[in-house]
Amino acid sequence: MTSLDDIDDLRGWLDLADRLGEVRRISGAHWDKEIGAASEVNYKRPSPPALLFDDVVGHRPGQRVLTASMGNARRLGMTLRLGTGLDDRALVETLRSKPGEWAENASRYPVREVETGPVFENVVRDDDVNLLDFPVPKWHEGDGGRYIGTGCAVFTTDPDTGVLNAGAYRMQVQNDGRAASINMEAGKHGAAHVRAWFAREGRAPVTVSLGHDPLLLVVAGTEVPGGISELEYAGVVLGRPVDVVRGELTGLPVPATSELAVEGWLYPDRREQEGPFGEWTGYYSGGTEPVLTLDVRRVYHRDDPIQLGAPPGKPPHDYSYMRSVMKSAMIQDALVRTGLPGVEGVWAHEAGGGRQLLAVAIRQQYAGHARQAGYLAAQLPSAAYMNKFVVVVDPDVDPRSLNDVVWAMCTRTDPADDIETMRQTWGSRVDPLREQGAPPFNTRAVIDACRPWTRLETFPKVAEASRELLDHVTRRWPDVLGGAW
Ligand SMILES: Cc1cc2nc3c(=O)[nH]c(=O)nc-3n(C[C@H](O)[C@H](O)[C@H](O)COP(=O)(O)O)c2cc1C
16 A cells, blocks of 8 residues: 555656545546536535546546645645655745755655656557547636646756756647647746757757656746756655656657656747647736647557646645645745744745735844845846736734735735835736737836834734633634634
8 A cells, every 4th residue: 555655657646645535536427627627616616626527528437637636735735755644834834944854855866767657557559649538628618729738747858958847838739639739938947958958959858757756846846046956856755766767769758657758859940839828827818829739759658547627716626735835835945044034934825826926024123124024035046037916014914814915014004105116027928918929028016015114013913802711712712713713
């Protein structure tokens, strides 16, 4: 029976999640919108279970799609190998400082190359390639096509140093199943690798895993610092190296236990119209544009492969919880590492897709401290992409509570004096505010929602009972009030 320590693939992960009562099955859904819509209903529930779709219309039973893999604290804690009994608060506490430690220790866990692995159970070559042999969902009603890559890991290398990168970049099936566009936004590590390969050899080698232990999605879909291989980073989390096989054509790695993987090359002049796609901003905001398209020359897959689906959309969506937890921990670590004193907490809210709205709690120590915290947080490499608002609050405000953060803004921010804006900052093609064809800049605001430094001692007292009094009445009438705090 699988325990946390010996999960080493998606099947082991599912086995444990199942035993914890964390998986529900849906049979007979259609790949055309039904898998996506059923998943969407599920995301909106508190602490949603994982959904495993089988018997997809038009496909062999056994070819499955998993969604909401990390939609609650229990499954995210399990995926990060931190424990199976964690709630939201305990997960964030346990995670604090871990991303920094994982990054520092990554080089101690080089991948282990193995001769073969389950991913080679089936190899499809050249003209036999058809990605639509698999139940690839059309996730949202307004999508421009079927997306095989959502919870994926796209592997590229730096042609100069050989350092490997894994990024989650969405992939739309193209050319009747023979190709897939890869939507790497400018500024992402994978995009830089591809540009460097084009300059050097005129084409860029790529492998992609499309179903795997969701840990691989966490590391591929989170801003791990450049120059660190995400597979080594995953190795630190696992406490052992990740086993990889080499793609037949490019020699790039593929996780040996991957469910489904593809291999091929990108060429500078091969682009297909991509999108629209329901984005993490909650809009079909990226429109349709020509995007680099992978000429898929090999498909490797296990018998009855399971695709790892992770479609975004209006939050909460498939991976908004994972993103919020990971971003919060990484940004807090990075902010502390700048040397800024008094950092008490950081939360990257799901409503902003884990990027656009950051709340930073500090204990003010000097005039200017609050603004410094806001400006620094807004431009940290782990936070800068598509941030819109950083709200700085005092430590009596829980940065994870949207209610408390907005209350602090309403009562401690003077809009005329306490909102600073920055222009021409790092935005995104998918920003619904971006004008068609304009470069993806955005603007952002630091909102100082701390008590004014000059009135720290004299600011009105908060009208809420003391912790002692609250505890007292809760103990006195436990049947009515118990569990409220
Ligand atoms: C499920 C999922 C889908 C994503 N889709 C895209 C995408 O289509 N394009 C993109 O540039 N980033 C996308 N991201 C964000 C990147 O994966 C993330 O920024 C990651 O850090 C990129 O890797 P890199 O920092 O090594 O470039 C997605 C993330 C997740 C979790």
